[in-house]
Amino acid sequence: MIKETRVENGFVRGVPGADPRVISYKGIPFAAPPVGENRWRAPQPAKDWEGVLDCCRFGPISMQRAPWLTQNIYTKEWNVDPTLEMSEDSLTLNIWTPAQTVEDRLPVYVWYFGGGMMEGNPTEMEFNGERLARRGIVVVTINYRLNVFGLLAHPEITAESPEFPTNFGLLDQRFGTMWVKRNITAFGGDPENITIGGQSGGGRSTQMQVCSPLNKGLFQRAIVMSSTRFGGYDVLTNLSSCRTLAQAEADGVEFFKEAGIKDLAEARALPAEELMQKFVKYARLENGLGPGIKFWLPVIDGNFCTGSFSDQLTTNKRNMVPLMISNTADEGRIAPQVSSFEELEALAARNFGDRAGDFLDAVKADTLEETLKNATYSPMELGMRLYFEGTAKEYPEINNYAVLFDCEIPGDDHPGTFHSSDLWFHFESLGACWRPFKGKSYDMARQIANYVASFVKDGDPNCCDCDGVPQAEWKPYTQCRGQMHYTDVCKQEDDSFETPVMRFLVDYYLAQF
Numbered sequence: 001m002i003k004e005t006r007v008e009n010g011f012v013r014g015v016p017g018a019d020p021r022v023i024s025y026k027g028i029p030f031a032a033p034p035v036g037e038n039r040w041r042a043p044q045p046a047k048d049w050e051g052v053l054d055c056c057r058f059g060p061i062s063m064q065r066a067p068w069l070t071q072n073i074y075t076k077e078w079n080v081d082p083t084l085e086m087s088e089d090s091l092t093l094n095i096w097t098p099a100q101t102v103e104d105r106l107p108v109y110v111w112y113f114g115g116g117m118m119e120g121n122p123t124e125m126e127f128n129g130e131r132l133a134r135r136g137i138v139v140v141t142i143n144y145r146l147n148v149f150g151l152l153a154h155p156e157i158t159a160e161s162p163e164f165p166t167n168f169g170l171l172d173q174r175f176g177t178m179w180v181k182r183n184i185t186a187f188g189g190d191p192e193n194i195t196i197g198g199q200s201g202g203g204r205s206t207q208m209q210v211c212s213p214l215n216k217g218l219f220q221r222a223i224v225m226s227s228t229r230f231g232g233y234d235v236l237t238n239l240s241s242c243r244t245l246a247q248a249e250a251d252g253v254e255f256f257k258e259a260g261i262k263d264l265a266e267a268r269a270l271p272a273e274e275l276m277q278k279f280v281k282y283a284r285l286e287n288g289l290g291p292g293i294k295f296w297l298p299v300i301d302g303n304f305c306t307g308s309f310s311d312q313l314t315t316n317k318r319n320m321v322p323l324m325i326s327n328t329a330d331e332g333r334i335a336p337q338v339s340s341f342e343e344l345e346a347l348a349a350r351n352f353g354d355r356a357g358d359f360l361d362a363v364k365a366d367t368l369e370e371t372l373k374n375a376t377y378s379p380m381e382l383g384m385r386l387y388f389e390g391t392a393k394e395y396p397e398i399n400n401y402a403v404l405f406d407c408e409i410p411g412d413d414h415p416g417t418f419h420s421s422d423l424w425f426h427f428e429s430l431g432a433c434w435r436p437f438k439g440k441s442y443d444m445a446r447q448i449a450n451y452v453a454s455f456v457k458d459g460d461p462n463c464c465d466c467d468g469v470p471q472a473e474w475k476p477y478t479q480c481r482g483q484m485h486y487t488d489v490c491k492q493e494d495d496s497f498e499t500p501v502m503r504f505l506v507d508y509y510l511a512q513f
Contacts, residue, residue: 009047017096021134026055093140100188106190132453212306224324224325231382233351243298258281327384338372341368382506386506404483450464
């Protein structure tokens with residue numbers, strides 16, 4: 001076991017986990033503090049330290065509106081600790097390693113947390129990497145800048161740094177991953193076998209890292225959870241889009257004006273807490289990530305991000321690494337908001353033009369209720385299928401894998417498979433949850449984590465359970481368009497699992513690219 005080791009800035013000391021065969025290192029600085037003149041700059045190298053850094057506790061979480069102030073399902077689920085230290089000096093990462101020596105060269109899984117790039121942190125209890133690490137991989141979670149600290153653009157910043165004028169949180173993720181590539185051998189990891197992954201805002205981040213031309217060779221595969229949303233009824237929306245630099249600069253100018261900030265120098269001089277308060281008011285974040293907020297998307301800056309990542313993924317203008325993409329059964333499903341067949345026909349004409357008849361054929365039923373049920377679909381699933389079919393056309397040798405998470409989530413709130421509920425299973429961290437999970441849930445979490453670790457190792461999720469019995473076969477998308485369906489068991493669905501409306505939408509949107 002590697003309990004003490006040297007990285008590029010000095011020695012670090014870890015601590016054994018609940019399983020003493022896994023050593024954790026928490027709060028390792030991977031970049032200089034992004035404060036003062038480094039506020040709204042691309043991340044800079046960390047400074048060396050003297051002696052041995054004890055890595056026994058997480059670093060501070062990034063500046064944000066404290067998520068535990070909002071009473072909702074997420075507060076009860078994991079935003080439970082109001083004593084977490086928050087600081088602008090937050091660029092640290094955490095490592096769990098089961099390696100016996102630095103020569104082990106174990107596969108590496110780098111995780112970006114979610115929260116819409118407006119809030120969140122890697123210290124949440126569901127992100128404990130120990131259980132995944134027990135499967136013979138090194139797990140890393142990276143902190144990064146959020147909200148106004150991570151996504152501000154402004155003409156003064158562009159003039160000062162035209163190469164990296166914004167997307168600072170995404171650059172933090174990249175910088176942290178580059179640190180991993182340079183240093184992970186010190187923890188028994190293989191720098192040539194890195195998988196990146198994330199969920200929600202972290203999944204969006206993962207897609208952007210996959211599409212960035214700056215990341216060629218940085219990682220070998222990626223896991224994207226609950227963030228491939230595409231399409232919509234009435235107003236067609238692609239929520240995987242980005243802002244242009246001009247739009248983002250205009251947002252920054254508007255923020256400075258509303259916040260009473262004269263210029264960039266004044267903004268950099270503000271205490272972080274005061275700047276955060278101004279942004280909370282500007283973005284209408286007083287009640288958290290609810291309706292009506294001003295949501296800042298990442299930015300097409302022409303360097304790190306060269307286009308809409310959903311378009312790039314669909315048309316293969318990306319780093320062509322294997323992907324595993326998942327969504328939960330109950331998150332974000334949409335249906336036409338109409339009250340008659342006539343209104344549905346009008347909606348179809350507006351949205352699909354001369355293909356309106358094909359859409360209506362795909363969803364028609366005897367009653368309006370059944371027709372609308374047939375027209376209901378998951379935009380997350382649609383995005384996944386667009387990406388995977390785009391890959392299959394040009395790169396059939398790349399094996400991508402699709403997941404539908406539909407496990408029972410117990411509790412007196414009867415929540416269904418809400419957004420983020422799969423994280424407990426992904427990290428096999430059910431034991432930290434308040435919910436009354438029973439044996440079948442623990443069995444599913446163990447098998448799901450097996451699939452994840454196997455994909456991290458070599459890009460193929462197929463594996464055996466710990467009793468040596470093979471788990472359900474998982475076919476890549478090129479062989480079977482059905483998703484791996486997590487319910488009470490793991491089951492590979494066949495092509496018939498795809499609904500007629502989904503097939504119509506995939507064909508319709510692919511024709512637009």
